Amino acid sequence: MSEPAPKPQHLLWRWCAIGSAVLLLAVAFGYVGGWLAPKRLTAQRIVDALQHNGGVHPGYRRNHAKGICVAGYFEGNGAGSEFSRSEVFTAGRTPFVGRFAVPGGNPYAPDGSVPIRSMALRFSLANGQQWRTGMNSMPVFPVSTPQAFYEQLQASQPDPATGKPDPSRLKAFFGQHPETAAFLAWVKTAKPSASYATESYSGLNAFYFVEAKGVRHAVRWQVVPEAKDAAPGPAGDTDYLANDLRTRLAAGPLRWHLMVTLAAPDDPVDDATKVWPADRKTLDVGTLVIESEQAQESGPCRDINYDPTVLPDGIEVSGDPLLPARSAAYADSYLRRTGEEAHVPGAAHADPSRQEHP
Known part of the structure; x- marks a missing residue:
């Protein structure tokens, strides 16, 4: 026996329910995208600001645009497996x-325009998992x-008139943000180095190591x-940085020790502006060995998104609010730079087989 046809008022309620669900979805997407909350901070607004400050260079990262690919291996010594x-x-x-x-x-x-250098790595584990990390040659984040x-x-x-930041705006910003004091103290003595190979690089955000139990x-962590x-x-x-790296690698591999520092119970875990005391337990868990380099335009690092939350x-991840923001901005x-590579004449085309989707 066939079911009776729905009454008109029941159809109306069904369409209202469906319409409400669609509307809620639209509102949710609008909120996430920032369309319905123009003052809400989004990854797009952060990247727009980076792009505004650094200029538009199609096919390149919006920050850390100038770089060079490297490849090698990590020789674990087993000391980290306890934690x-x-x-x-x-x-x-x-x-x-x-x-x-x-x-x-x-x-x-x-x-030599800035004293900071960075190192990003994507480890490919035998079990198919990945570990991606981005580190910088400074002790704290601003x-x-x-x-x-x-x-x-x-x-x-x-400033359009000078092409440089307005000192009064920067002074006002730092005055309103006393948490920048540790970074500013480092900047006063920091000088651009002549080699990537002689720098230590720190993962400024905290994470959690999880034992088998x-x-x-x-x-x-830091690489020394x-x-x-x-x-x-x-x-x-x-x-000179890329030239120096090529010269050094022509003479043999370059090595860093991966040092992992364990926090004490009261150490700040979710604040990248604060250092931990120097007496905290630190383990040497193995050696990074870089064997080769390649220009980023054609090298294997070009299409990698070094999202630090890929673990x-x-x-x-810890509760540091910078981590999800970094992930979203990366x-x-x-998406911007790979889309530009696909459409800008003369730009290198992204290889879909190598793309690392966020």
């Missing part, structure tokens, strides 16, 4: 694809929240170089 169940910390080799870079959105900037970072970008906007340990022959950059060479089992930048 993390990830297989990357067992004794043995894990290959990685990495990238050295300098901050800023201009891929043609002189290497600010502790995405909103403060966005305000810093706004304060750093170039589920016990968590708050950690930060074996090479120590730091020197000022050569005068007149705006690309293997045994490492987890994804937005990735």
Whole structure:
């Protein structure tokens, strides 16, 4: 027996219910995208600010645009396996694809324009998992929240008359953000180095290592170089970092020790502007070995999104609010630059088989 046809009022209620669901979905997407809340901070607004400050350079990252690809392996010594169940910390080799870079959105900037260098790595574990991390050659991050970072970008906007940031705006910003004191103290003495190979690189955000039994340990990590022959950059060479790296690798691999520091119970875990005391337990869990380099335009690092929240089992994100903001901004930048590579004449086309989708 067939069911009776719905009454008109029942059809009306059904369409109202469906329409309400669609409307709620639209509102949700609108809110996430920032369309219905124009003052809400979004990844798009952060990347827009980076793009405004650094200029538009199609096909390049919106920050750390100037860089070079590297490849090698991590030789784990087993010391980290006590605190993390990830297989990357067992004794043995894990290959990685990495990238050295300098901050800023201009891929043609002189290497000596800023004192900061960065190292990003993507470890490919034998079990199919990945660990991605982005580190910088500074001890702390300037600010502790995405909103403060966005305000810093706004304060750093170039003045159209001079092409440089307005000192009064920067002074006002730093005056309103006392958490920047540790970073500013470092900046006063920091000088651009002449080599990526002689820098230490710190993962400024804290994470959790997770044992096989589920016990968590708050950690930060740093890679410390074996090479120590730091020197000022050569005068007149705006690309000395890549040239130096090629020269060094022609003579043999370069090595860094991966040092993992464990937090004490009262140490700040969710604030990247604060350092932990120097007496905290630190483990040498293995050696990073870089064997080769390649120009980023055609190298294996070009299409990698070094999202620091892509983690293997045994490492987890902390509650640091900068981590989800970094992840979202990296994804937005990735989509912009790979879309430009596909449409800009003369730009290198992205290889779909190598793309790392956020």
